[in-house]
Amino acid sequence: MKLSFSLACVFLTASIAAARGDKAASPPPLIDRDVIFGNPEIAAAELSPDGKFVAFLKPWKDTRNVYVKAVGEPFSNARLLTTRLPRTCWPLQIGQASRPRKTPVNS
Numbered sequence: 001m002k003l004s005f006s007l008a009c010v011f012l013t014a015s016i017a018a019a020r021g022d023k024a025a026s027p028p029p030l031i032d033r034d035v036i037f038g039n040p041e042i043a044a045a046e047l048s049p050d051g052k053f054v055a056f057l058k059p060w061k062d063t064r065n066v067y068v069k070a071v072g073e074p075f076s077n078a079r080l081l082t083t084r085l086p087r088t089c090w091p092l093q094i095g096q097a098s099r100p101r102k103t104p105v106n107s
Helices: 002-025 033-037
Strands: 043-047 053-060 063-070 092-094 100-102
Antiparallel strands (some): 043 053, 053 063, 092 100
């Protein structure tokens, strides 16, 4: 009786190890590079000091520009504030007057 129970345990352990080995043999699917390194849909969101507006960067003609929207509005209703094409508006800060402003970047 003990021998058959021991053999059953060994067989069960070997079966589990073999099943795990089959799963580990195939590599996981690759993540597309655009998912990691592509332009984000929305980036650098900041809340205004009074808490009524959100400013964020979103692509416009393949360059990130500043958009603003009210807190309760959907992102599809955001207004485009800048139309810079050659370079991205970065970094973004919201001033005390609740208006987004571009911070100067040393070039």
